[in-house]
Amino acid sequence: MLTVTMTVNGQKVAKDVDPRTLLVQFLREQLNLTGTHVGCDTSQCGACVVLVDGKSMKACTMLAAQADGCEVTTIEGLAKNGELHPMQAAFKEHHGLQCGFCTPGMIISAVDLLQQNPDPSEHEIREWLEGNICRCTGYHNIVKAIQHAAQDMRS
Amino acid sequence: MPDSGIGAAVKRREDFRFITGRGRYVDDINRPGQLYASFVRAPIAHANVRGIDTAEAEKAPGVVAVFTGEDLEADGVGSLPCGWVVTDKHGEPHKAPPHWPLVRGKVRYVGDHVAVVIAETLAQARDAAELVEVDYEDLDPVVDLAQAGEGAQLHDEAPGNLCYDWELGDKAAVDAAFEQAAHVTKLDLVNNRLIPNAMEPRAAIGEYDVGSDSYTIYSTSQNPHLLRLILCAFVLNLPEHKVRVVAPDVGGGFGSKIYAYAEETVCTWASKKLNGKPVKWTAERSESFLSDAHGRDHVTHAELAMDAEGKFLALKVDTKANLGAYLSSFATAVPTYLYATLLAGQYATPAVHCNVRGYFTSTAPVDAYRGAGRPEATYVIERIVEVAARDMKMDPAELRRKNFIQPDQFPYQTPVALVYDIGDYEPTLDKALEMIGYRDFAQRRAESEARGKLRGIGFSAYIEACGIAPSAVVGSLGAGVGLWESAQVRFNPTGSVSVFTGAHSHGQGHETTFAQLVSEKLGVPYEQIDIVHGDTGQIPMGMGTYGSRSLAVGGSAIVKACDKIVEKGKKIAAHLMEASVDDIEFDGGQFKVAGTDKAKGIGEIAFTAYVPHNYPEGVEPGLDETAFYDPLNFTYPAGVHIAEVEVDPDTGETKIVDWVAVDDFGKVLNPMIVEGQVHGGIAQGVGQALLESAVYDDSGQLVTGSYMDYTMPRADDFCEFRVGMTVSECTHNPLGVKGCGEAGAIAAPAALMNAITDALGAEIDMPATREKVWRHAQAKLKAAAE
Numbered sequence: 001m002l003t004v005t006m007t008v009n010g011q012k013v014a015k016d017v018d019p020r021t022l023l024v025q026f027l028r029e030q031l032n033l034t035g036t037h038v039g040c041d042t043s044q045c046g047a048c049v050v051l052v053d054g055k056s057m058k059a060c061t062m063l064a065a066q067a068d069g070c071e072v073t074t075i076e077g078l079a080k081n082g083e084l085h086p087m088q089a090a091f092k093e094h095h096g097l098q099c100g101f102c103t104p105g106m107i108i109s110a111v112d113l114l115q116q117n118p119d120p121s122e123h124e125i126r127e128w129l130e131g132n133i134c135r136c137t138g139y140h141n142i143v144k145a146i147q148h149a150a151q152d153m154r155s
Numbered sequence: 156m157p158d159s160g161i162g163a164a165v166k167r168r169e170d171f172r173f174i175t176g177r178g179r180y181v182d183d184i185n186r187p188g189q190l191y192a193s194f195v196r197a198p199i200a201h202a203n204v205r206g207i208d209t210a211e212a213e214k215a216p217g218v219v220a221v222f223t224g225e226d227l228e229a230d231g232v233g234s235l236p237c238g239w240v241v242t243d244k245h246g247e248p249h250k251a252p253p254h255w256p257l258v259r260g261k262v263r264y265v266g267d268h269v270a271v272v273i274a275e276t277l278a279q280a281r282d283a284a285e286l287v288e289v290d291y292e293d294l295d296p297v298v299d300l301a302q303a304g305e306g307a308q309l310h311d312e313a314p315g316n317l318c319y320d321w322e323l324g325d326k327a328a329v330d331a332a333f334e335q336a337a338h339v340t341k342l343d344l345v346n347n348r349l350i351p352n353a354m355e356p357r358a359a360i361g362e363y364d365v366g367s368d369s370y371t372i373y374s375t376s377q378n379p380h381l382l383r384l385i386l387c388a389f390v391l392n393l394p395e396h397k398v399r400v401v402a403p404d405v406g407g408g409f410g411s412k413i414y415a416y417a418e419e420t421v422c423t424w425a426s427k428k429l430n431g432k433p434v435k436w437t438a439e440r441s442e443s444f445l446s447d448a449h450g451r452d453h454v455t456h457a458e459l460a461m462d463a464e465g466k467f468l469a470l471k472v473d474t475k476a477n478l479g480a481y482l483s484s485f486a487t488a489v490p491t492y493l494y495a496t497l498l499a500g501q502y503a504t505p506a507v508h509c510n511v512r513g514y515f516t517s518t519a520p521v522d523a524y525r526g527a528g529r530p531e532a533t534y535v536i537e538r539i540v541e542v543a544a545r546d547m548k549m550d551p552a553e554l555r556r557k558n559f560i561q562p563d564q565f566p567y568q569t570p571v572a573l574v575y576d577i578g579d580y581e582p583t584l585d586k587a588l589e590m591i592g593y594r595d596f597a598q599r600r601a602e603s604e605a606r607g608k609l610r611g612i613g614f615s616a617y618i619e620a621c622g623i624a625p626s627a628v629v630g631s632l633g634a635g636v637g638l639w640e641s642a643q644v645r646f647n648p649t650g651s652v653s654v655f656t657g658a659h660s661h662g663q664g665h666e667t668t669f670a671q672l673v674s675e676k677l678g679v680p681y682e683q684i685d686i687v688h689g690d691t692g693q694i695p696m697g698m699g700t701y702g703s704r705s706l707a708v709g710g711s712a713i714v715k716a717c718d719k720i721v722e723k724g725k726k727i728a729a730h731l732m733e734a735s736v737d738d739i740e741f742d743g744g745q746f747k748v749a750g751t752d753k754a755k756g757i758g759e760i761a762f763t764a765y766v767p768h769n770y771p772e773g774v775e776p777g778l779d780e781t782a783f784y785d786p787l788n789f790t791y792p793a794g795v796h797i798a799e800v801e802v803d804p805d806t807g808e809t810k811i812v813d814w815v816a817v818d819d820f821g822k823v824l825n826p827m828i829v830e831g832q833v834h835g836g837i838a839q840g841v842g843q844a845l846l847e848s849a850v851y852d853d854s855g856q857l858v859t860g861s862y863m864d865y866t867m868p869r870a871d872d873f874c875e876f877r878v879g880m881t882v883s884e885c886t887h888n889p890l891g892v893k894g895c896g897e898a899g900a901i902a903a904p905a906a907l908m909n910a911i912t913d914a915l916g917a918e919i920d921m922p923a924t925r926e927k928v929w930r931h932a933q934a935k936l937k938a939a940a941e
């Protein structure tokens with residue numbers, strides 16, 4: 001057993017974990033933050049994306065121990081003071097989700113895109129989403145949602 | 156435009172929980188004291204199991220039990236049934252070998268379920284599963300569908316691995332028509348095997364309660380009542396009233412979550428064995444690849460006979476269909492009644508004949524995947540029509556137009572059993588041609604060529620049979636169940652409404668659209684209506700969601716229940732306003748006495764029904780009605796998709812440069828959701844045509860067993876889709892709706908392959924991988940240079 005300490009959605013947590021515990025397992029099973037999903041076992045689907053020290057990371061590709069001392073933001077921590085993050089609002093407004101399973105990872109990943117590139121072209125958005133698979137939407141409305149969120153966040 | 160009733164693009168109310176991470180999927184649920192199951196799966200495709208040694212695994216840390224097929228057999232656990240009996244051309248029922256939840260004596264595909272290890276933690280269960288020793292005696296696998304009849308025999312019950320040899324249509328009429336033909340176009344096609352890949356992997360928790368002798372099963376199911384029926388009546392022999400199946404938020408299904416699988420069966424059975432400890436299993440993605448039911452997998456030869464002007468005279472189709480190692484829940488129906496019955500397409504072809512041979516192979520079971528049989532039919536028709544146009548040097552749009560069923564021919568009896576109630580195909584084609592700018596295509600092609608690119612355009616005029624299905628019809632064809640739907644509409648005393656539906660939403664947005672529907676019918680504000688689905692403990696009955704049926708069948712049941720509410724409300728209103736029931740009119744939530752200004756709101760009527768102090772004699776208190784709706788016919792959504800592509804001959808890359816979809820879904824409740832369904836369907840169809848293919852090697856190993864080898868469509872594989880609609884309302888359901896869930900997946904593969912083969916000037920099979928495209932593009936350039 002190993003003690004890991006991190007700040008998750010603004011709250012400090014310290015837990016004993018089996019050293020092979022993945023960050024995604026830690027979040028889901030130990031902290032009961034089940035909004036972060038597991039869609040694959042080869043680090044390809046992006047359902048598990050969270051922000052680690054502000055950068056989007058696949059939580060299935062990282063040990064909990066590697067996030068020791070880090071700031072982690074999951075989908076549950078994105079809305080502030082009861083207000084949806086503009087990216088969350090845009091996904092709803094533009095029907096960027098159907099079954100919702102890929103959605104937390106998509107939203108977090110898109111948040112990071114706009115941090116790095118506040119005004120991405122459609123092409124840049126589509127390329128950025130290479131690591132996020134959605135089986136339901138055909139990506140059409142996800143791209144639209146991100147374009148609108150970018151606009152909202154710039155204005 | 157109303158802001159929340161029928162026709163409004165209401166934003167989805169289910170979204171809030173998903174965008175904030177508060178969805179509740181099966182794997183998010185944990186039960187006190189739960190144990191974890193890990194399955195030992197066959198590593199080889201076909202073998203006798205000489206022995207299973209579980210001793211080491213049983214001793215491993217945390218392990219509670221290890222079970223094999225023998226344990227299930229000793230407890231009388233039955234076989235997973237196939238719910239549709241197909242009668243072959245000799246009048247014999249299909250061959251139905253048993254499908255044991257854990258194998259008995261033989262494994263038949265890689266991933267087959269050999270044993271289960273149950274432990275206190277998931278890691279312990281997985282570690283111990285590695286310790287189960289299985290003694291296999293290798294047998295020859297049967298992998299190649301085309302050769303399946305000659306290979307080793309998989310089941311004693313099925314000589315030549317043949318499940319059925321089945322036909323539909325008038326062969327003599329077809330043969331006679333071919334004799335008259337001025338031209339015959341022939342085509343060989345492969346409809347590639349697909350792996351559904353809903354993003355949420357399958358999962359189950361089985362929980363037995365000793366005190367009440369009852370079960371709760373949490374399952375990623377598209378149809379919880381059907382799963383309960385199958386498990387109770389066929390597999391586990393449980394009393395149905397003692398079993399509750401909950402299918403909470405489900406992360407996509409596309410067919411793969413219709414079926415009763417080994418895993419939920421075993422978890423449920425094991426929970427009782429282990430004195431009520433809940434047993435949980437969640438698939439790893441690699442398990443999903445191996446053991447979710449796959450889709451498609453046909454090899455087909457088709458011939459189309461035409462007169463000299465291009466009028467279709469007859470179509471004949473010969474198909475081999477891969478059913479996999481065992482028959483999944485509806486496997487037999489997909490390549491027969493959901494396929495051959497659609498081979499008339501949108502055309503007035505007078506004679507059609509189809510022969511289908513369904514084979515067992517040592518691969519994962521194959522069953523319905525988005526579209527189920529209908530994409531395969533559209534692919535055959537729309538590819539051969541396109542090739543025929545090329546053969547005849549006719550414009551492909553005009554050849555289609557020439558052969559369309561005309562508006563005055565409806566209801567139209569096809570030569571392959573179905574009766575289309577309504578359709579209007581020409582305006583749909585015209586709209587699509589207009590949207591894509593067909594007149595200027597030659598110019599765009601020339602521009603592409605100037606840049607060294609090959610441009611192609613492809614059409615797909617699809618039809619589907621949805622709103623599945625009239626029970627008596629499917630019953631006469633061998634279905635083991637009825638395919639009605641139920642709804643319960645319950646007013647609460649304060650005037651809000653709870654609606655219980657047997658349809659199940661796993662991305663379709665029923666909580667929004669069904670509330671829109673009830674709001675419109677009862678005049679109750681949208682916000683005061685709640686939709687409950689996915690729980691056999693709450694919903695009277697249900698057949699679930701697949702076959703684009705939720706609104707056409709489930710929505711119609713809701714309409715019927717609302718009608719009953721209004722009927723009863725009229726009696727109460729008449730009493731309160733001292734009028735005759737016949738004089739009461741209902742409109743916009745108000746019961747009015749005709750010709751007066753007397754009125755009572757439906758909320759007051761509901762309150763009166765629950766506080767019946769001043770109440771009509773002989774009327775029961777309460778305002779709560781249940782209705783079942785059994786459709787009179789299938790519905791027939793149809794449309795035209797046009798794809799435009801640009802092929803780079805240097806890299807073999809196919810770029811989709813434009814996509815137009817014009818669909819006739821009848822009346823549309825929520826256009827935003829309908830368009831979303833179209834987008835998603837197109838993406839899956841494009842995936843099939845361009846990227847996806849399940850490949851087994853000669854030894855029966857699944858080569859494409861992860862996202863590294865099985866190419867899922869990504870955002871940058873697409874352009875924007877342009878969606879248009881035409882409307883001819885369904886004539887036989889109260890809403891005039893037809894269904895929209897599968898259209899995109901049905902239409903898209905043919906449109907895209909027609910575009911790519913147009914660009915290449917050569918025939919290729921799906922998927923049009925870069926390598927294939929590059930070879931043919933190079934050959935075309937070379938030929939042009941010579």
Ligand code: FES
Binds near residue numbers: 044
């Ligand atoms: S779970 Fe698929 S990338 Fe992390």
Ligand code: FES
Binds near residue numbers: 099133
């Ligand atoms: S919304 Fe279902 S996978 Fe993206």
